[in-house]
Amino acid sequence: MQPYDRHLITHARHPVAAPLHPHSVLDLLERAVGDDDAARPRILDLGCGEGAWLLEALAHFPGARAVGVDVSGSGLARAAEQAEALGVAGRLELHETSAADYRPAEPFDVVLSVGAAHAFGGLLPTLEAVGAHLAPGGRALIGDGFWEHEPSPAALDALGEPADAYADLAGTVDRITAAGWTPVYGHTSTLDEWDDYEWSWTGSLAEWALDHPGHPRAAEAAGTAAAHRTAWLHGYRRTLGFVTLVLRRTA
Template identity: 45%
Template sequence: MTETDLPPRLTRLTFHGPFSEARAARTVDRLGRTMPTRVLDIGCGWGELMLRVLDAVPGATGVGVDLDTESLARGRANAEARGLGGRVEFVEGSAAETDHGPADLVLCLGASHALSRAEPPRHIAEALDALRRTVVPGGRVLLGEGFWQRPPTAAELDAMWPDAHAGEYQDLAGLVELAVSAGFRPSWIETADAGEWEDFESGYQSDVEEWLATHPDHPLAAETRERVDRHRASWLKGYRGVLGMAYL
């Protein structure tokens, strides 16, 4: 079996999260005005937002850290295609075990778990402490973190990921209070909307669904179909409209 026989991964997604082009443009403008010289992207994936910041701030350099070799390769290819290859480095490794700071702009989008081995929700406080040590005085951190939009019901928790529980996340106010307790001051607070979530969840599975339609008898089809059905049910019956994503 060759790699081309396997389902493609995440090619329909520009960002690995509920993050629209409009929000990206506003965010890059907001962060670019601070004129960072060094950007650190923790749990970067393919580092799309980092690359856009570097493109907007001539002379800035960046480092992205992640464990996913496929995503890192995509980031390197995107950087080269945009003429940014000499200004950015994509590093395979654990953010908690490697030291790539300090930086004057730190991005951590949906990757707080990379900075703490604690069980949720304590990992968020530990990640915030780690981020505080990673950014230079006067610098900026963009944190993308989950929160409960409302308390989940027992049925919704049962439909989510294994061992999901109501104490796993804070509400938005509680999340912001954790950030303030860690020494941050929130200069901007916004949350992903329903359209961004639907674009992300649909894009997350679209590649695989297209592949299943054209490979119904593939040896991996049954296993793959079960996996995507389980994920879709987790979203639609579990965390849709319940789990939010805040950008602080």
């Protein structure tokens, strides 16, 4: 019987685990890596999941080498399979360990951590971890949530977060600059990107449950999809935003 891995199912149609369209992902990577076609950048993704960002980078930048770190063995296995299919496996290194515990031998030109701030305990600890792995002059690519509007009790309940879990967009950028970073580019996810992500997440899981009615976890999957859809539509839609920033150290 097919194993149940919720993360792989929910991201089957939307491999990037963040509300970003593919063209936005590529634009951000180009801004982070640069436009030197002869460059051979070393790229690290802390909390890489299924490696979607790294696979895109390796396919687009033929001189790049990449390292992905994540605690999900199934996600890393999927990344390895996709890397083989794309012919980039020789330039990708994967480590099954906590992103907070990873200790590389040398720094990287680009360090990513998009939608993985929970692994470090928040935005500012994420920046600190990313900075520890970044070579002088390198760029960080960070993605995290912010409040588009003041959250209602329903939104906070749906997310299971306190009101101070995020700042607004201006406050988020202020926190980052105060920590010693300068944004050199940014992308604020649109409502269309959010809707595509959430419909893909809930729809893929709901469809899996419909296609596997005899699976012992089918009812759980259907319930999770319905609960997530309700939390999104009745809770945090148009309230929780997402910003992805290309950063350089200020000094």
